[in-house]
Each structure stands twice: as structure tokens, then as C-alpha cells.
Amino acid sequence: MSAPAPTPVQAARAAARRDRWRSPTLSLRLAVVLAWALLPAVGPSFQLLDLALKIALFATLAASYDVVIGYTGIVSFGHAMFFGFGAYAVALAVGRLGAPTYGHLLQGFLAGIVVSGVVAVVVGAFSLRVKAIFFAMITLAFAEFALILAVQWGALTGGEDGLSPKLPGVFAAGAPGVFGLSGRLVTYYTLLAVCLGLFLVMSRFVHSPLGRTLQAIRDNELRAEALGYRTFVFQLVATSFGSVVATVLGGGYAMWVRYVNPESTLGIPIMLDVLLMVIIGGIGTLHGGLVGAAILLSARTLLPNLRGLSGSLFAGSEILQRLSERWLLYFGILFVLVVFFFPRGVLGTLREALARRRGPTASGRT
Amino acid sequence: MRRATPLLVGAALLLLLPLAAIEPRAWLTLTVAGLAMGMLIFLVAAGLTLIFGLMDVLNFAHGALFSWGAYAGFTVAVAVDGRWGWAASPSVWANAGLLLLAVAAAVAVAFALGVVLERVIVRPVYGQHLFQILITLGATIVLEELIRVAWGPNDQVMPVPATFQGSWDVADVVVLRFPAIAIGLGLLVYGGMQWLLTRTRVGLIVRAGVENNEMVQVMGHDIHRYFTGVFAAGSGLAGLGGLMWGMFSQSVRPSMGGEQLIFAFIVVIIGGLGSVTGSLVGALLVGLAYNYVAFLVPKAAIGVTMGIMVLVLLARPTGLYGAGK
Numbered sequence: 001m002s003a004p005a006p007t008p009v010q011a012a013r014a015a016a017r018r019d020r021w022r023s024p025t026l027s028l029r030l031a032v033v034l035a036w037a038l039l040p041a042v043g044p045s046f047q048l049l050d051l052a053l054k055i056a057l058f059a060t061l062a063a064s065y066d067v068v069i070g071y072t073g074i075v076s077f078g079h080a081m082f083f084g085f086g087a088y089a090v091a092l093a094v095g096r097l098g099a100p101t102y103g104h105l106l107q108g109f110l111a112g113i114v115v116s117g118v119v120a121v122v123v124g125a126f127s128l129r130v131k132a133i134f135f136a137m138i139t140l141a142f143a144e145f146a147l148i149l150a151v152q153w154g155a156l157t158g159g160e161d162g163l164s165p166k167l168p169g170v171f172a173a174g175a176p177g178v179f180g181l182s183g184r185l186v187t188y189y190t191l192l193a194v195c196l197g198l199f200l201v202m203s204r205f206v207h208s209p210l211g212r213t214l215q216a217i218r219d220n221e222l223r224a225e226a227l228g229y230r231t232f233v234f235q236l237v238a239t240s241f242g243s244v245v246a247t248v249l250g251g252g253y254a255m256w257v258r259y260v261n262p263e264s265t266l267g268i269p270i271m272l273d274v275l276l277m278v279i280i281g282g283i284g285t286l287h288g289g290l291v292g293a294a295i296l297l298s299a300r301t302l303l304p305n306l307r308g309l310s311g312s313l314f315a316g317s318e319i320l321q322r323l324s325e326r327w328l329l330y331f332g333i334l335f336v337l338v339v340f341f342f343p344r345g346v347l348g349t350l351r352e353a354l355a356r357r358r359g360p361t362a363s364g365r366t
Numbered sequence: 367m368r369r370a371t372p373l374l375v376g377a378a379l380l381l382l383l384p385l386a387a388i389e390p391r392a393w394l395t396l397t398v399a400g401l402a403m404g405m406l407i408f409l410v411a412a413g414l415t416l417i418f419g420l421m422d423v424l425n426f427a428h429g430a431l432f433s434w435g436a437y438a439g440f441t442v443a444v445a446v447d448g449r450w451g452w453a454a455s456p457s458v459w460a461n462a463g464l465l466l467l468a469v470a471a472a473v474a475v476a477f478a479l480g481v482v483l484e485r486v487i488v489r490p491v492y493g494q495h496l497f498q499i500l501i502t503l504g505a506t507i508v509l510e511e512l513i514r515v516a517w518g519p520n521d522q523v524m525p526v527p528a529t530f531q532g533s534w535d536v537a538d539v540v541v542l543r544f545p546a547i548a549i550g551l552g553l554l555v556y557g558g559m560q561w562l563l564t565r566t567r568v569g570l571i572v573r574a575g576v577e578n579n580e581m582v583q584v585m586g587h588d589i590h591r592y593f594t595g596v597f598a599a600g601s602g603l604a605g606l607g608g609l610m611w612g613m614f615s616q617s618v619r620p621s622m623g624g625e626q627l628i629f630a631f632i633v634v635i636i637g638g639l640g641s642v643t644g645s646l647v648g649a650l651l652v653g654l655a656y657n658y659v660a661f662l663v664p665k666a667a668i669g670v671t672m673g674i675m676v677l678v679l680l681a682r683p684t685g686l687y688g689a690g691k
Binding site for chain 1: 424487490495499501503505507511514515624631635668669672675676679680683
């Protein structure tokens with residue numbers, strides 16, 4: 001008895017499964033992971049180590065945002081809010097429940113995930129029912145509200161001053177540590193592992209049948225609905241998933257920086273940063289966030305050094321001096337240009353170019 | 367009509383309920399302040415909803431246009447005041463002249479910026495919401511940073527004409543003057559917009575163009591020119607709102623637009639996307655509720671606008687007057 005011929009859908013799935021381990025960039029990805037893992041062995045300055053881990057954290061955050069904006073096609077301005085929820089939940093649990101223990105750390109993460117999950121579902125239920133575009137405005141309003149809440153509710157959140165949690169056990173700053181690693185490095189490797197794990201989970205998520213349905217909804221919502229998919233539920237699942245990932249990363253950020261305040265975790269500026277990372281890296285590529293985060297964060301760390309230089313160069317003219325100080329201005333211009341001329345970002349454009357080179361048959365990977 | 371009754375009851379409740387907690391005179395002052403704030407928000411929200419409702423463009427650069435209007439008006443007001451001293455002068459005519467010149471400058475600058483924005487960055491992305499949001503967000507960053515370059519990053523004091531400061535005493539009730547002017551202006555704008563959209567040929571063509579873009583073009587109208595006009599008119603309203611807000615708070619600062627944009631978004635969501643009347647009702651609702659609650663429980667003020675939004679969306683997912691397209 002011969003097996004029935006596979007349906008086109010089954011064939012496509014089988015092909016995707018086959019290609020998963022043959023991806024041309026697999027070695028590149030492994031190299032990136034290896035570079036991050038070996039960086040502390042080189043013994044760099046703390047500034048460089050800090051930059052490296054922040055790039056890892058924000059790259060994963062940008063990827064989780066990409067799941068929402070790039071793969072589902074929903075613009076959210078509340079992503080930084082969920083990031084902030086995680087940061088505050090961890091900082092509060094570790095700092096306010098008595099002496100820091102592993103249990104409190106875990107409770108912090110769990111509480112953050114629960115709060116974010118509930119808020120994400122509620123916000124989504126309000127806004128996605130009508131029109132995905134509502135989501136942008138309502139999340140913006142909610143994010144602003146969360147920011148004001150964090151500033152005003154000083155008794156709990158420490159207001160503008162924020163919180164400086166102390167970490168338990170092996171994560172503590174002065175801990176003797178395991179395997180001869182200091183507390184800092186233990187935190188570094190733990191968070192690196194968390195980022196890597198989340199990346200794999202998200203990669204699985206967007207390449208699963210669920211992820212494909214999301215892309216179908218993004219590309220043609222009416223048609224997906226006509227095919228029998230309840231688009232509202234799918235969009236809700238996607239935004240909630242992205243939000244929960246952002247929450248975990250927020251907790252990780254609080255663990256690394258050991259300082260949480262409204263401006264650095266909840267604010268609109270963080271939201272804009274993440275958005276810029278996704279757009280520059282390439283929307284709908286998942287790994288583009290890494291490129292975007294690396295470019296943006298490196299620029300931010302290095303540019304203050306340039307500022308001193310420009311100050312001495314344009315000492316004569318106030319306007320020129322101001323022009324050179326407002327680096328966000330150039331970023332805005334760059335952003336508009338990127339959106340116009342490279343709407344697929346660095347990684348998307350590269351992939352397109354590669355696909356064109358390999359010929360028309362090999363295209364189709366997104 | 368059927369829908370108007372519960373709305374009127376709701377409005378009456380909203381107006382009278384706070385009386386239980388606030389003494390009448392303070393209540394009247396708060397009501398006037400709330401109406402004025404509502405009208406100022408309406409100016410911003412109306413432009414936003416005009417652009418969104420008619421052209422289906424989500425314009426996040428609206429807040430930046432608001433700031434630009436405020437700064438343009440500020441510059442003219444300072445220049446006029448410095449030259450002729452019209453702000454401090456007791457003459458009503460000099461004061462009114464200053465206000466009119468500032469308004470003209472604010473509207474003109476925001477209108478011109480609106481034309482440029484529509485032509486250069488919005489036109490290529492019609493029909494693509496994601497790119498509209500991204501590109502207008504980029505424009506916001508650039509415009510706001512340009513303000514910081516041109517005028518410096520700090521707050522500045524807006525000269526307010528002497529006649530419009532202080533208050534009138536109407537039957538022992540303190541009526542602040544500038545809010546009263548703002549209310550009048552808001553009503554004027556609302557009436558003007560309704561008249562233009564529903565009673566004139568231009569409004570007819572614009573509305574028809576929204577319904578069926580190609581058909582209107584076949585009829586021989588250059589719909590893109592009308593759309594540029596609508597976008598610029600909405601931008602002009604944002605500039606007007608910015609100037610009035612600057613005079614109301616007696617100061618201007620580069621980030622003022624972004625802060626008001628949140629309010630405007632909430633108002634547009636409450637009122638229903640694309641409905642001018644909805645924007646007016648939503649704005650007044652938010653303005654009044656904000657002032658009452660800020661008087662009673664200062665810290666809950668921002669929460670109450672969110673609360674209203676959530677309640678309205680629970681009852682009517684498309685907003686009070688939303689068509690739900």
C-alpha cells in the first residue's frame with residue numbers, strides 16, 4: 001500500500017523542517033553566540049561587558065517586539081511598558097519582600113509575567129476587537145499611564161528615584177561565585193542564557209503553524225478571516241506572547257543594572273529605541289534586532305565622546321553647536337530615510353540581495 | 367435623536383454629580399476651566415480626527431506640529447511685544463492685535479509644515495498604516511529636535527496680553543478670561559468645520575473622495591490637492607491648539623506637543639475615529655472630568671481619563687460616535 005501523496009501544506013511543512021538545520025546563517029549565528037560567551041574571557045573593561053549584555057538584552061527585546069510588529073503587523077507602543085513591568089516586579093520582589101532570596105527573585109519574575117499577561121490580554125481585548133490600528137493609540141495611552149503611575153506612586157515604586165535592588169546568592173555583587181566566576185559574571189552568563197533561550201522560543205514561535213497564520217493575517221486579514229481563522233484570537237495570542245517575553249527581559253535588565261527607574265525602563269524613549277532597533281535591523285526578520293541594538297547602543301555609548309570634540313570645533317556659533325549636540329535629530333532623519341529607502345532594514349535588505357544572487361528558486365525564506 | 371437622549375442624561379450627570387462634593391462656586395470655576403481645557407484639547411483632536419477620519423492617515427507628527435505652532439506664535443508674540451509693547455498695554459485693541467498676529471503665525475507655520483509633510487513623506491505611504499506611523503514618528507523626532515536647535519531646549523515664558531489675564535466677576539463667580547476666549551474659539555472652530563464639511567462644495571468633494579477616491583478623480587477633481595488641503599488644515603488646527611495651549615499655560619517647551627498628543631489620542635478614541643462631533647464631546651468629557659478629579663483627588667486625575675476611555679470602549683468599541691468602519 002503506497003502512502004498518499006502529501007498535500008501542498010504538508011509538503012511545505014516538510015520542506016521547512018528540512019531546511020531548519022541547513023540555514024546558511026547557522027554558522028554565523030553560532031559565531032555570534034560564541035563571541036558573546038567568550039567575551040568575558042578576554043577580560044574587557046566593565047563598560048564593554050555592560051554594552052555587550054545590554055546589546056543582548058535589547059536585541060532580544062527588539063526581537064520580541066518584532067514578533068508583534070513584524071510578524072503580526074500590529075503596532076504596539078506598550079512594549080516598553082511590559083519591559084518595565086518585569087523590571088519593577090523583579091526589583092520590588094527582591095527589594096521589598098525582606099532579604100533577597102532565590103524564591104523572591106522567582107516570585108518577581110512570575111508576578112511580572114502574570115501582570116503583563118493580564119494587562120496584555122485586557123488591552124488587546126479592548127483594542128483589537130475593532131481595528132488593529134486602535135492598538136497603537138490605546139497602548140500609547142496605557143504606557144503613558146503606567147509611567148505616571150510609577151512616578152506618582154512613590155511609596156511603592158520609589159518615584160523618580162527608582163529602586164536599587166540587591167540580588168540574592170551567586171548573583172550578588174560581591175559573591176564568591178561558582179566556578180571561580182564573580183557575581184557579575186554569573187549574572188552575565190545567566191542572562192545570556194535567558195536571551196538565547198528566548199530567542200530560540202521566539203524563532204520556534206514564528207516558524208510554527210501559528211506563526212505562519214499570524215503572517216497570513218498580517219498580509220491579508222480579510223482573507224485569513226475568510227479562511228476560517230479567528231484573527232482576533234491569533235492577534236491576541238501574538239501580542240500577549242511578545243509582551244510576556246518583554247517582561248522576562250525587563251526582569252533580566254533589572255538584575256543586570258540593579259537599578260530601576262521610570263525613565264530607564266517604562267518611558268516612551270525606551271519604546272522609541274526598541275522601535276528604531278527593529279526598523280534599522282529589519283522588520284520581520286527576528287534577528288534584525290541584534291543588528292539594530294548593536295548599532296544604536298554602540299552609537300549611544302560612543303557619541304558622548306564625540307560631543308566634547310564638537311564642542312571645541314564649533315565653539316563660535318551657538319546654533320552650530322546645538323546642531324551638533326542634537327544627535328537624536330540625525331537619528332530621526334536617518335530613521336525616515338531608512339523607512340523610505342530600506343523599508344526592510346539592514347538584515348532584510350541583505351537577505352533580499354542574497355536571495356536575488358542565489359536565483360529566483362531559492363527565495364521565499366522570511 | 368434616539369442616541370442623543372442618553373448622551374444628554376450622561377452629560378447632565380457628569381456636570382451635576384461633582385456638585386455633591388464641591389461647593390457651587392468652586393464647581394463653576396472648575397467647570398469653566400474644564401470646558402476651556404476640553405476646547406483646547408478639541409482643537410488638537412479635531413485636526414487629528416480630520417486627518418484620520420477623512421484620509422485614513424494616522425499622523426503621529428501632530429504633536430510636533432502643535433509645538434511648532436506654539437513656538438511660531440511665541441516668536442511673533444515676543445517680537446510684537448518687544449517692539450510695541452502690545453502685551454503689557456492696557457488697550458484691548460493692542461492686546462487683540464497681538465493675539466491675532468500670534469494666531470496667524472501659528473496657523474500659517476503649522477499649515478505650511480503640514481503641506482510639506484503631506485507632499486514629502488505622507489503621500490508615498492497612503493493606505494499603509496504601519497509605514498504611516500513609522501514615518502510620522504520619524505518626522506516627530508526631527509521636528510521636535512529642530513525646535514530644540516532653533517529655540518533651545520528649555521521652557522520659555524509666553525507673553526500673554528494683559529486684557530486676557532485675570533478674571534471677570536460674573537455674579538460673584540470667578541470666570542477666568544483666557545479660558546472663556548478659548549471656549550469661544552473652540553465653538554467657532556467646531557461650527558466652521560461642520561459648516562465646511564457638510565454645507566459647502568469643497569466639503570462635499572472631500573467626503574466623496576473619502577468614499578470613492580477614483581470616482582471623484584474621474585469627475586475631474588484633483589483629489590490629491592484636496593487631501594493636501596485637508597492635511598494642512600488639520601495641521602493648522604494643531605498649530606492653533608499649540609498657541610492657545612501655550613498662552614493658557616503661559617509657557618512653551620519643545621516636548622509640549624507629545625504630552626498633549628496623548629490626551630488628543632484618548633479623546634479621539636472616546637469620540638470615535640473620524641467624527642468631529644465625537645471629538646468635541648470626548649474633549650469636553652475629558653476636560654471636565656480631569657478638572658473635577660484633579661480638584662478632589664489630584665493624583666487620580668490622569669487615571670480618570672483612562673477610566674473614561676476604558677468605560678466607553680467597553681460599551682461602544684468604536685467610540686461614542688464611531689462608524690466602526
